[in-house]
Amino acid sequence: MATSTGMRGRTSGNLGGRPALTSAHRLAEVAQELFLTKGFAETTIADITAAAGVSQRTFFRYFTTKADVLWVETSAEQARLQALLDAAPPEEPYHEVLYRAIPAALHHPPEEHTWALHRAQLLLTAPAVQAQAAARYAEWRASVTRFAAARLDSPPDDLLPTAVGAAALTATLTAHEYWITHPTDDLPTLLERLLQLLIPRPDGSPSGAT
Amino acid sequence: MATSTGMRGRTSGNLGGRPALTSAHRLAEVAQELFLTKGFAETTIADITAAAGVSQRTFFRYFTTKADVLWVETSAEQARLQALLDAAPPEEPYHEVLYRAIPAALHHPPEEHTWALHRAQLLLTAPAVQAQAAARYAEWRASVTRFAAARLDSPPDDLLPTAVGAAALTATLTAHEYWITHPTDDLPTLLERLLQLLIPRPDGSPSGAT
DNA sequence: TTACTTATGTCACAGTGCGCCATAACCTCT
DNA sequence: AGAGGTTATGGCGCACTGTGACATAAGTAA
Incomplete structure (x- = not known):
């Protein structure tokens, strides 16, 4: 049963490879704070990624959807x-x-x-x-x-x-x-x-x- | 209590004004048939409006959302x-x-x-x-x-x-x-x-x- | 250094949905 | 017929979400 979370989690085992700049938890944290101040619909991916210091593309590597950050x-x-x-x-x-x-x-x-x-x-x-x-x-x-x-x-x-x-x-x-x-x-x-x-x-x- | 359907229905009273080329029902009918053959996500607004003979902009004057056609x-x-x-x-x-x-x-x-x-x-x-x-x-x-x-x-x-x-x-x-x-x-x-x-x-x- | 691995960034693109403005087609009144 | 108002439509541009392809950065192990 593939629990099918909307997360595309980067590999956890860190033996080799470039270290991650961010994490699902960090992105979710930043996003949720913005949602609370600006509202969900009014917060864009650009807002979130700017606040987290990564590119938009990176966001979608951690979450398949903007809404998915709420289901961590x-x-x-x-x-x-x-x-x-x-x-x-x-x-x-x-x-x-x-x-x-x-x-x-x-x-x-x-x-x-x-x-x-x-x-x-x-x-x-x-x-x-x-x-x-x-x-x-x-x-x-x-x-x-x-x-x-x-x-x-x-x-x-x-x-x-x-x-x-x-x-x-x-x-x-x-x-x-x-x-x-x-x-x-x-x-x-x-x-x-x-x-x-x-x-x-x-x-x-x-x-x-x- | 504004029942808030997703429809933006054109005015029903037809006393004056350009007659409508289509209708919410017609669009919903065309759309639903396409959904059944191609699937919901695979059917684009362009597909629907092409089949109905109107522009995409017109579709969004009848429905606020692609999904709304299913709730007529x-x-x-x-x-x-x-x-x-x-x-x-x-x-x-x-x-x-x-x-x-x-x-x-x-x-x-x-x-x-x-x-x-x-x-x-x-x-x-x-x-x-x-x-x-x-x-x-x-x-x-x-x-x-x-x-x-x-x-x-x-x-x-x-x-x-x-x-x-x-x-x-x-x-x-x-x-x-x-x-x-x-x-x-x-x-x-x-x-x-x-x-x-x-x-x-x-x-x-x-x-x-x- | 070289090879491998993993995360990130950039670019281009399809699709949804909206705002704005011009235009087409119908009405009634003169 | 012509003028003016009304309503639906079409086209254009735009912001935003989400994806695929490709290049690049930054680590590890040989």
Whole structure:
């Protein structure tokens, strides 16, 4: 499964060859700061590369798309989720695993909260970013779908695991969306409540709305 | 509420002025056919306008974006949903209204089925199309959220109506996504099953999974 | 030094989307 | 018919994104 990040990362092993002038992280950092001051659409690649001191061509060697700089962190979160799902005890009900694992995978230390909030605002409002979003979301959802299918002992393209994956994804997105309009709310709490509201449970237990 | 379609429709009232050489519908028709034969990304605006016999500049007077031609039908579906929700009897439980109204709003006569399938394939797979998608999806979801909030007698930015709107949207999308990989399945049936699985109900009744 | 490797820069190009201005085609009123 | 207003179109230039081809800089190992 080629996780298909939009990054074209330069080779990591530095045994020979010209040393890199910059890095994906550095470019993403510079870019995100410009996005916050000028807005995503108003920031050009020329702005970013000028600030970073490299040529435009170099930018596109690190990222396939301008929007891709916003998704640097995503693969790490994706990997955390996958690891948490793999490590979950088999006897734990699948919905409880998800209530626990998804907020945990998205957890960031307090000092990154404003960064995470800014990122969420950019991810959910800039149209060009949405184009890349679908592919990332698909991986997130697929992890949950596979997990649910395994727990339900059904093929992953059955409707129920599909629904569980879709619910997990939309809970994640809705929580962030709600969060950016209510920034004082606690994201993990929002996440857990939405997961409880949205994830279907096969045992006929009540949905968590009250 | 300016429904903000990506169309820049020429004035409809034709009292005076040069008659239009083309129309949004005609351009969308030509474009969609090219998309199906060559693919979305591989079809250029020049291809479309050449086939339609107008200049490129004219295309961008009808649509703000290449991807917008795929969303012509959307505002009609959106309007149908809104009308159905407005007309629903107040005593009917909100989730049952949604089970009924959403498949109805998306209903197309049998002769349009292949067209609808092709459109769904394009909408859900071409990255550039996703950029426009978020705005359309937001309207769809907002209709449901407002409806749910009214039925639940709560402000529309409460978490429960928000979750209902999110569930309705993701059920719609997931049904289409499932449909394009299982084209022989019946879309309205898929829709209804997913709505039953995903829409949270406040009364503690079992979720519909079995 | 020589060879190899890797990152960068420059150039040219296709494609999207927009602003501006001229022009074509239709209307109504005189 | 002619004048004036209205609307759609066409053409031109431009900024920006993203790519391919090719040359070059700056390291490492022999």
